[in-house]
Amino acid sequence: MSQQSGEPATPRAADPRGSWRAVIDIGTNSVLLLIARWHGDDLEIALDQATITRLGKGVAASGVLAPESIARTLAVLKQYRETAERHGATPLAVTTEGVRLASNRDDFLTPAAAVLGAPVRLLSGAEEAELSYRSVAQELGPTTALRVLDIGGGSTELAVGEGERLISSVSHPIGAVRLFERFVTQDPPAPSEVAQIEKTALETLQRGQPLDPEPVLTGLAGTVTTAAAMLLGLTQYDREQVDGSTFTIDQVRDLRDRAARVTVAERCQIWPTLEPARADVIVAGMTILLAAMQHCGATSLAVRDRGLRYALIERE
Missing domain, CATH: 3.30.420.40 (ATPase, nucleotide binding domain)
Structure with missing residues (x-):
């Protein structure tokens, strides 16, 4: 797709x-x-x-x-x-x-x-995290306390910095496909399976750098942008509406819970922007997102339709 x-x-x-x-x-x-x-x-x-x-x-x-x-x-x-x-x-x-x-x-x-x-x-995991961070920081310019989360299929990168200065980053061995394949055996997933994904994701993240609470987490990549399109109620993906949108942790959790209660086929009917090829792993991806927000002490998600590819476009 x-x-x-x-x-x-x-x-x-x-x-x-x-x-x-x-x-x-x-x-x-x-x-x-x-x-x-x-x-x-x-x-x-x-x-x-x-x-x-x-x-x-x-x-x-x-x-x-x-x-x-x-x-x-x-x-x-x-x-x-x-x-x-x-x-x-x-x-x-x-x-x-x-x-x-x-x-x-x-x-x-x-x-x-x-x-x-x-x-x-x-790329190494460290390079992934750095590039994901740069893709956001190079556009925002001087800011403070920027935290960037990139949820992939096989790994999740969390980078912390101030403006364009990267302070620390970790690549974690959790991803939407990886945790879906490890834990989900039913359609829709059993509540115990979703709970195990969240527990595993949170425990894995907590083995990384300790973080002081920060209210905003900036999220990148397919899980985050797809969730944003679902939350916005879009019938067709629109980068202009998705990029820069913000949501509370309660909105993200409510969406995850609603998606987890229905089958893959039903998800695609309810949310037109959810691609069939992503619909099976989206619950696992959003569960990683929730665990990351908890780990960061974030109450708000800022969505960016970007990613490490943006940091690799060279300037003239």
Whole structure:
């Protein structure tokens, strides 16, 4: 499934100055393509697209990437390279936790490099956290007590800083796909399964850096932006409405509880912006979000439709 935001996805002619930059973020659940360029301090977005391929399906348990997951992801990378080239851009590709966990990572990285025409950079957890933080901080400028949460399919990064100064960051081995596969056996999940996800997420987060309470947590990535679209009651995903929206922890918990009481099929009917390929793991993702808000002492969630791909768009 694919989600697009920003400017219309109609391919643009290659820019004669060659200034468009393309970044591909290959995650455990989704593959994202950002094509953008800087004009001074303003970032112009040509395309921001996400396609769910679930590259890391089962990898936390098996330790290997499945051939069918690799094939799905390579097909999307081929499409993304063609799209980037139509904009006159050569994509920079990075990948994260799902591939870090895999003993057969070269079975993906080697053909992916061939498809893209360049090696895929395997990020560390620390690099993930830093890039996620920078993607927000570079736009907000001088602020205080910025906390950035990036919930992925295989890991969750929590970064703490002040303005553009990163103070500390941790990559935690919890993610929406990872905890769904570990704990959920029913549709809808049993209350005990949801409670176990929350307990595991909170205990894992608490093994990281101790934090003083801070009222606002800034959230990134598919779980958070999807939850925002659901809370806004959107019938079609709209980046302009999602980006910058804020919600209380009670609103997030109420949404999680409502989603947990219905089946995957019913979730897609109730919330039109919830993609079928994400609908099974969304409860686990929102439960990680709730645990993170508790861990940070946050009463409010600030949503940003950004992510580490934004920090990798180089300035001229």
